[in-house]
Amino acid sequence: xxxxxxxxxxxxxxxxxxxxxxxxxxxxxxxxxxxxxxxxxxxxxxxxxxxxxxxxxxxxxxxxxxxxxxxxxxxxxxxxxxxxx
Amino acid sequence: xxxxxxxxxxxxxxxxxxxxxxxxxxxxxxxxxxxxxxxxxxxxxxxxxxxxxxxxxxxxxxxxxxxxxxxxxxxxxxxxxxxxxxxxxxxxxxxxxxxxxxxxxxxxxxxxxxxxxxxxxxxxxxxxxxxxxxxxxxxxxxxxxxxxxxxxxxxxxxxxxxxxxxxxxxxxxxxxxxxxxxxxxxxxxxxxxxxxxxxxxxxxxxxxxxxxxxxxxxxxxxxxxxxxxxxx
Numbered sequence: 001x002x003x004x005x006x007x008x009x010x011x012x013x014x015x016x017x018x019x020x021x022x023x024x025x026x027x028x029x030x031x032x033x034x035x036x037x038x039x040x041x042x043x044x045x046x047x048x049x050x051x052x053x054x055x056x057x058x059x060x061x062x063x064x065x066x067x068x069x070x071x072x073x074x075x076x077x078x079x080x081x082x083x084x085x
Numbered sequence: 086x087x088x089x090x091x092x093x094x095x096x097x098x099x100x101x102x103x104x105x106x107x108x109x110x111x112x113x114x115x116x117x118x119x120x121x122x123x124x125x126x127x128x129x130x131x132x133x134x135x136x137x138x139x140x141x142x143x144x145x146x147x148x149x150x151x152x153x154x155x156x157x158x159x160x161x162x163x164x165x166x167x168x169x170x171x172x173x174x175x176x177x178x179x180x181x182x183x184x185x186x187x188x189x190x191x192x193x194x195x196x197x198x199x200x201x202x203x204x205x206x207x208x209x210x211x212x213x214x215x216x217x218x219x220x221x222x223x224x225x226x227x228x229x230x231x232x233x234x235x236x237x238x239x240x241x242x243x244x245x246x247x248x249x250x251x252x253x254x255x256x257x258x259x260x261x262x263x264x265x266x267x268x269x270x271x272x273x274x275x276x277x278x279x280x281x282x283x284x285x286x287x288x289x290x291x292x293x294x295x296x297x298x299x300x301x302x303x304x305x306x307x308x309x310x311x312x313x314x315x316x317x
Contacts, residue, residue: 002291005315008136010180011122015086020182038183039313044135067130 003041009049012063016072019082027078030058037080087124092172093147098233102153102201103165104140107174114143115179117186117212118205118286118314121150122177125160133159138204138288138314139179142211151233153201184286184314186212192282193219197267197297199289200226203233205314206288210237210247221248223275225267225293228256250275269300279305284312291315 010022022038033055040060041052048064053076060076094106117139124134141149154165168174186194186209194213196206203224213220222241226232232251242249252271257264277283285306287297294315302308 003315004136004291005313007120007181007184007314010120010182011134011136011177014177014180020180022180023182036183038181 003043003052006036006038006040006042006051008042008044009037009051009061009063012049012065012070016063016070021080021082023083025081026060027081028053028056028058028060029076029078031056032078087175087177089173090176092168092170092174094170095168098151098235099231101165102151102233103168104149104151105164105168105174106147106149107176108147109176112143112145112148113179115139115148116182117142117208118181118184119179119208120181121148121179123150123160123164124175124177125163126175134177135160136180138208140204140207142208142214151201151204151207153233184288184312186284186286188212188216190218190284192284193221193277195277195283195285196220196222197276197285197287197289198222198224199293199297200231201233202287202289202293202314202316204288206286207234207237209286210241214246220246221250221275221277223250223252223267223271225252225254225289227254229253229258248275267297267300269304272297272300272304276301279307282310284310286312286314288314289316 006022013021024037026037027034039054041054043050051061058076062073064071090107090109093108096104098104119139120136121139122134122136126132137150140151152161152164155161198206238249241247253264254266287294294313298313
């Protein structure tokens with residue numbers, strides 16, 4: 001399946017974060033590339049949402065929702081830099 | 086948070102795309118280019134959600150989504166073919182703050198859409214209507230019947246506010262000799278120059294967006310002024 005971009009994860013992330021993360025700068029923990037999260041590659045045809053680095057394809061972030069909980073895995077990110085509003 | 090909107094109208098745009106007009110209680114407003122998530126729940130509890138670009142500028146009354154049917158899709162065939170006025174629809178949004186145009190943003194705006202990639206660009210065109218921001222739209226479609234918002238675009242093309250140029254990749258209408266994808270020559274002809282200080286928004290299928298973005302960068306456009314959105 002073709003990937004979407006970071007915007008496709010915006011809704012799931014809006015449930016977890018008080019700020020919009022799609023405009024945040026994300027650093028990939030695998031290759032060190034820093035880019036706007038909106039430019040990451042997002043896959044939604046799975047039980048969860050997976051965002052991958054546009055440079056090296058490593059997993060940046062996963063969000064999986066069950067009827068009772070949401071799992072958030074951020075291990076692929078070194079940091080997120082969120083612009084002040 | 087998910088909330089329930091009511092479908093006010095469903096308008097057919099092309100053989101495979103429909104515009105859904107939604108009434109949303111207490112809508113907080115949105116920026117042109119933002120998204121809305123739509124969630125469907127099957128009788129057995131299975132849920133699928135998808136993100137769609139908002140097609141309209143914010144007005145207090147309604148918001149519009151235009152959805153293109155994806156073959157074998159889980160959500161879009163229902164939205165395009167089954168949904169009707171009066172139906173409830175679960176939504177979440179607005180979301181996304183990157184692929185947006187804000188009133189007062191500096192510089193002219195170049196919009197480049199492929200297929201239903203024109204949807205968020207239409208929201209930007211509506212939002213900028215009546216402002217002094219110069220806008221150009223370059224819209225790539227397979228054939229004349231695939232043009233979404235054909236009436237809106239004809240009106241815009243006839244006005245002085247926006248330059249609209251359509252590119253046909255498979256079949257062109259009578260009088261339009263060029264059939265083919267967007268290339269460097271076409272960008273040179275119809276897109277703001279790198280020195281014009283425009284912000285460029287490119288939306289469409291992944292391969293389209295990447296090809297156009299590469300051509301723009303190769304032509305000397307600043308990558309920092311190119312914003313892209315892909316829909317697979």
